Amino acid sequence: MSAGVGGSRAGASGLAIETSGLTKHFGRQAAVDGVDLAVPAGTVFGFLGPNGSGKTTTIRMLLGLAAASAGTVKLLGASMPGELHKVLPRVGALVEGPGFYPFLSGAANLHRMDAAGPHTVPATRKLRVGQALERVGLAHSAGKKVHAYSLGMKQRLGIAGALLSARDLLVLDEPTNGLDPQGTREVRNLIRALSHDGTTVFVSSHLLAEVEQMCTHAAVMSSGRLVAQGPLADLRREGTVRIRLETPDAALGRQELVRLGLVPAADTLEPGGDGVQVLAALPASAGPAVPALLPEDIVAHLVAAGVRVRGFGVERESLEDRFVALTGEGFDVAG
């Protein structure tokens, strides 16, 4: 992909998206509350959060569709919405599902979308529309009216709309919504390929697995607040680590673990057989000066103390556990 329309791909800070204190009130309620996003250029950035956590509202403010109640947005180094006309031609977007004229064909819809841009070149429009349709696998349905499209086809057409020109940043709101597993995989590959070409991809999703599979970075929203963000590896590391001890001497084992500074879970689990399982969280490292407690040292200490160790393991909290811990469990849609 060629470099964008003049200028750098990101601000001096190397961030493709940068918000500070971004807030949106609807009436008294804050749908988005003091969000400080920092999306490094060149990353595939997952924007995670349950339904109703403020993801789409944030995206609307990023793209200048809605005005922020407070805070600032910088897109590719340009402030929004002030420099909207300069920056948006370099941004492809899929916002809250595709939107098309049902009475026009897929290709005609893309033609219109492209014609809406003030700087798109009419001479190459047909070619670019054809290529975008090709990329999302809709070349054969290009002439069909959109009302005859399935949900997945509309979604693909929406993604094609974001790819009509060379883009430096793609903002894709739930891009795999309504797609079959095959389509989901294709979108994932497409995003990887685009990222490989140097495009920053900002993908919102409520599906953790999806983000885990294609993103390098992620941010987590909960009830309008940004509760975590960073490289995916760091987010994983931030989760607590715990050990699992299988022993018939549960009481003694607990006692020794506490002495080592671990925090055993209140209940012991019966894994069957004559042993019991003790789970204990490793304390967060007190700093670089304090050497970390190594699993083998724990085992050595337990054995020396007379605890019969039948099984021992270190479990890192999965990203899913972390996600649930950050956003709360259950199906309640955040108000």
Place this chain on the structure above:
Amino acid sequence: MLPVDATAKPPRGSAWSLLGSELKVLFGRRRTWALLLALAAIPVLIAVAVRLSSTVPAGRGPAFLDRISQNGLFVAFTAMLVSVPLFLPLTVGVVAGDTIAGEASHGTLRYLLVAPAGRIRLLLVKYAGALAFCVVAPLAVALAGGAIGAALFPVGPVTLLSGDVIQPPEAALRILLIAAYLAVSLAGLSAIGLFLSTLTVVPVGAMAATVVVSVVSQILGQLPQLEWLHPWLFSHYWLGFGDILRQPVLWDSFASNAVLQAGYVAVFGALAYGRFATKDILS
């Protein structure tokens, strides 16, 4: 990935692309053609009804009706007169009310703005599309009227309101002038529709509201108690195209109408801009 190397040559976009696209979408829609066909059906119905009845008593029915059987050109005059109070405002209400709300309901508004079409540019293009319909709608009535009139009745010299007689080619020109008069008459209503369309994401609501406004304006225009208000109603000159049927043409009402409509366009255009420029697009 794409052959467009934006760095090699400066982007040569066209500001007119969107207007072209708008007109293509508007006049490529089946609904627009249905509206125009419905308008064209009015003169056809009138002509057929007159043809099938033996005589039309003079002085009954719409003006000019009794003259149709002697001169087919009067089908066009009659049909335009008949369509002014309701049919033309109805179709214009549908098109103008749909401008922004229709895009919002399709979910295309956000994509147009992200393109970025620019809010002012989009509003102007949308209004231009509505105006184009205002030009085409009376033309549909006039052309269908002329065609069906010529097909079913003899065509001959037309006696004007001033008593002068003009030949058919000049009469055809007068018919087109009346169509232009009606197009100007509908400009204000279109601006009102555009404004109402920025208030909602339900196009039917904006359409209905626009039509209601046109009806209310005409009702107010009939109440003698509100005479002070009448010159300010956008429908005040709607039926004032009789001056075009004089020799020489009296342009007074055409000019007054144009000024009045321009005022409405300015006021409601500004309101639409004020609303749309800062509106949160949440649809």
